Amino acid sequence: MSPFGRNGDIAGAGTLTPPPTTGRNSPRFFGKLNTSMIESKFLAHPEDLGIVAVGFSGGQGKPGVDAAPTALIEAGLLTQLRDELGYNLHGHDTVHLYNDLVPAQDPPHRGMKNPRAVSAVTRRIAGQVYEHAREGRLVLTLGGDHSIAIGTIAGTAKAMRERLGREIAVIWVDAHADINTPETSGSGNVHGMPVSFLTGLAREDKDEFFGWLKDEHRISVKKLVYIGLRDVDPGEKRILRENGIKAFSMFDIDKYGIGRVVEMALAHIGNDTPIHLSFDVDALDPLWAPSTGTPVRGGLTLREGDFICESVHQTGSLVAVDLVEVNPRLAPENDIGAHETVRAGCSLVRCALGESLL
Ligand SMILES: NC(=[NH2+])NCCC[C@H](N)C(=O)O
Numbered sequence: 001m002s003p004f005g006r007n008g009d010i011a012g013a014g015t016l017t018p019p020p021t022t023g024r025n026s027p028r029f030f031g032k033l034n035t036s037m038i039e040s041k042f043l044a045h046p047e048d049l050g051i052v053a054v055g056f057s058g059g060q061g062k063p064g065v066d067a068a069p070t071a072l073i074e075a076g077l078l079t080q081l082r083d084e085l086g087y088n089l090h091g092h093d094t095v096h097l098y099n100d101l102v103p104a105q106d107p108p109h110r111g112m113k114n115p116r117a118v119s120a121v122t123r124r125i126a127g128q129v130y131e132h133a134r135e136g137r138l139v140l141t142l143g144g145d146h147s148i149a150i151g152t153i154a155g156t157a158k159a160m161r162e163r164l165g166r167e168i169a170v171i172w173v174d175a176h177a178d179i180n181t182p183e184t185s186g187s188g189n190v191h192g193m194p195v196s197f198l199t200g201l202a203r204e205d206k207d208e209f210f211g212w213l214k215d216e217h218r219i220s221v222k223k224l225v226y227i228g229l230r231d232v233d234p235g236e237k238r239i240l241r242e243n244g245i246k247a248f249s250m251f252d253i254d255k256y257g258i259g260r261v262v263e264m265a266l267a268h269i270g271n272d273t274p275i276h277l278s279f280d281v282d283a284l285d286p287l288w289a290p291s292t293g294t295p296v297r298g299g300l301t302l303r304e305g306d307f308i309c310e311s312v313h314q315t316g317s318l319v320a321v322d323l324v325e326v327n328p329r330l331a332p333e334n335d336i337g338a339h340e341t342v343r344a345g346c347s348l349v350r351c352a353l354g355e356s357l358l
Pocket of ligand 1: 146178186233293
């Protein structure tokens with residue numbers, strides 16, 4: 001049986017009921033012991049977790065990243081969240097493939113590849129995330145390539161404005177800045193552009209090309225912080241500098257250590273702002289996460305990635321998490337790579353959702 005239970009046909013309405021876990025040490029017994037006792041500042045129902053499983057790869061060219069949610073779920077992630085961390089899972093009972101939203105013809109627009117598909121799918125995702133966030137749930141989105149963050153962050157931003165009258169902050173953990181505009185992008189892949197659309201640095205009028213993004217969906221460049229950067233395009237460097245965007249590269253992590261970097265990142269955001277954590281698995285070094293579309297050497301260790309997630313959880317400000325760019329089809333060394341990458345992804349998510357070592 002799938003870990004998604006029955007009655008999941010309306011996004012946000014069904015309660016997910018994973019099967020009982022077997023073969024572990026009576027996980028139910030440990031229950032909340034695995035979870036930190038951090039009190040949530042901005043969630044009405046912090047024990048309720050909205051799940052959005054996004055099987056979408058159109059923001060880039062390599063097939064397989066759409067298989068990530070299934071791989072993560074089959075690896076037991078949702079069961080762990082329910083049985084070991086004690087969450088009530090809410091969501092849809094299948095991984096969304098969004099095939100109905102992908103047009104037969106989708107020629108480039110301003111150099112963007114698959115622009116109509118990515119726009120329509122992210123618009124739908126924004127609605128799905130919004131539905132959960134509006135209820136005061138924590139929202140977990142399993143991607144998919146990083147273009148999907150256009151939808152997840154738009155949905156969180158809108159819901160938090162409505163529920164609390166607050167802007168959100170975004171912590172973007174990634175090897176890449178993903179802040180190309182269509183004009184600065186060398187690849188035309190929208191997974192390299194989500195932050196420019198979300199901040200309004202890139203704009204479009206037509207709904208079919210992200211014109212559906214309104215001010216209510218947008219985030220401020222002042223409340224955006226990067227961690228883990230090491231492959232930033234020339235046009236992106238200019239954008240980061242011109243807009244004074246806070247970014248901690250691998251240089252900063254080497255210089256200050258991950259503890260100090262996370263402290264500085266969180267200080268920049270302040271403790272009165274809801275946080276959306278968007279974690280690209282390629283922030284990790286390919287030693288830990290080789291199965292991803294655009295790996296870059298010299299990245300975070302798994303522990304450093306977990307530490308970021310643990311620390312963000314401990315703020316009590318976390319309202320949404322994305323895990324993206326796991327591509328189980330890119331499997332160096334006979335599938336071991338895919339297995340390790342999926343395992344790393346599960347670890348990151350559990351840490352962000354409050355798993356504590358002691
Ligand atoms: N989400 C990612 N993996 N992004 C990689 C982006 C790579 C490059 N900067 C581009 O714009 O095409």
